[in-house]
Amino acid sequence: MLSYNRLERRASTLRRLFTMLFSNRIFTLGFTLFMTIIIISLIGNHLFPQEFVRVGNFLPNQPPNLEGHLLGTDSLGRDITAQLFMAVLNSLQIGLIAAAVGTALGTIVGFMSGYKGGIVDSILRIVIDAFLSIPSLIFLVLIASVVKTVDVWSVAMLLSMFSWANPARQARAQMLSLKERDFVYMARLSGMNSWEIVIKEIMPHIFAWMTANFTNAVLWAILTESGLSIMGVGPQGEITLGMMIYWALKYVALFRGLWWWWMTPVFTLIYLFISLYLMHLGMDEVFNPRLRNKGG
């Protein structure tokens, strides 16, 4: 009976969270924009055969036309529409994996640091700060340039290396403020062990914060992937939004009038960033009541 109640309570927390989120106009707008491009890309990627993105499959440099190449073809003879769908999914995959690993790892480290306190906390805090002060893009450029054959999966793993520190710092602060609350004392008195307390009592309180953080991490990972690709150390064998820009720049699409080639990934990235940022902004408004009714 007790566990049923707890389940019920958690389900209703989630439901309340979603109701709150979707009653926020900014979040709903961002979410709709975001889901739209994902669904279109999923369907599109399914419809287009793999050959469409193979080098030399079509006449190169065709401008957008209605006879098969809605967004034209690039100098390598690949269809840009098919590339775009694939790139959106790959970039998103990188973003989601890196954000998931980073947020999960960061939360665990932050919780441990904040909950244990003492010497563990001191050490972990310095390590977190050290990771935060290292410029991640430059570091990743070095590693990716040596590893050379990176794919979508390994880029995601590389990015996770740097996406955990920020959530860790925040999780630690959250834990510090939560662990002194009455309901945590109550749980401890009733004989729950540390991990039970963290998972059953504290987790529900920071779930909202984790979602907001996750969105931010996805944005960061997509942004950094593009950066790595433009530097020439992206997943060369695969198609991501960053790699599309890389090839367009490499084949001087900018100054040969092949606008459809470089504009497609560039404007898709802008679209993705704006939709993710709107989601983040909306979450901020919902979860940080202090921000409401305030300018800025």
Next chain:
Amino acid sequence: MASYRKYLVERTLTFIISMFFSITIVFLVPRLAPGDPIKTALEQVIVGGGSEIEKTVEEYKRMLGLDKDLATQYIFYIKELFRGNLGYSIMYFPTPVIDIIMRAIPWSIGLLTTTTILSWIIGTFIGAIAGWRGEGSRFFNILAFIALGLYVIPYYIFAVILAYLFGYIIRIFPLSGGYTPGLMPSLNLEFILDVIWHSTLPALSIILSSLGWWFLSMRSMIINVKGEDFILMAEAKGLRKNRILWKYAFRNAILPQVTGLALSLRNVVGGALLTEVIFAYPGVGYLIFTAITNMDYPLIQGAVLFLIFTTCFLNFAIDILYPLVDPRIRYGEE
């Protein structure tokens, strides 16, 4: 002062640990990677091959101390680092890596310092006016919306779009390089104007992307300050609106902006890597890019380590100096 001492110790430890970690990774990664990077790189440079390549590889390894075991190499590497030796470039053999980096550094620092300060000034002043006018003004609301867009879009996207607009459509700015080839770098007016002309587009891409943030933060600071009692008092005294804004509200709202400016100066060396790549601007970012294309590992390693060091050091310096400048800053979190 006791708490500042504790803070100082913590910051120093953080700096040492991040540098130690970085040096170790920069040292280890190429050595643990599959294949022989030096051989691959040399094969690209030297045409012919055969025993000549083998000999060069051996010689090169001896020069770098790569024929010894890992621990000895590591100690040797750190020793050389302290002497300012980052190894020798393969592309420009036998130029020391540090010399090549030093040639690129002024370009990066020059570009970023100028753009950071310019965008800060523009953003802060427009933000102050926008905040003062409040949320009633339609013009400034649209401006805030645009600023949000500028803030979200990364600088390299601006770089690509600017290159297309002003390099290809309207050909008024050069598309690559730091100055016209053939011009002798010197301190005369012609050269300086040429550099400014070449730097306009790269600079614009950075200014545009950082402008939004300065605008938004100043705007919300002024909106906050506007509710304070001393502003009401100033209004009650019958002071002119402009005087209240610049002498009262602005002066109180400027401090967090100055903190922000100080914090953003940490990126003054490595903050525009991708703009440099897109415009082939002769800074450190473009240097790393060309080193990657030519598989010049010692140069990549050296430049990366140099950028990490300067960023971490600036970070550290700002962190420990700023509380002395502004006593209101708290040390750490407690």
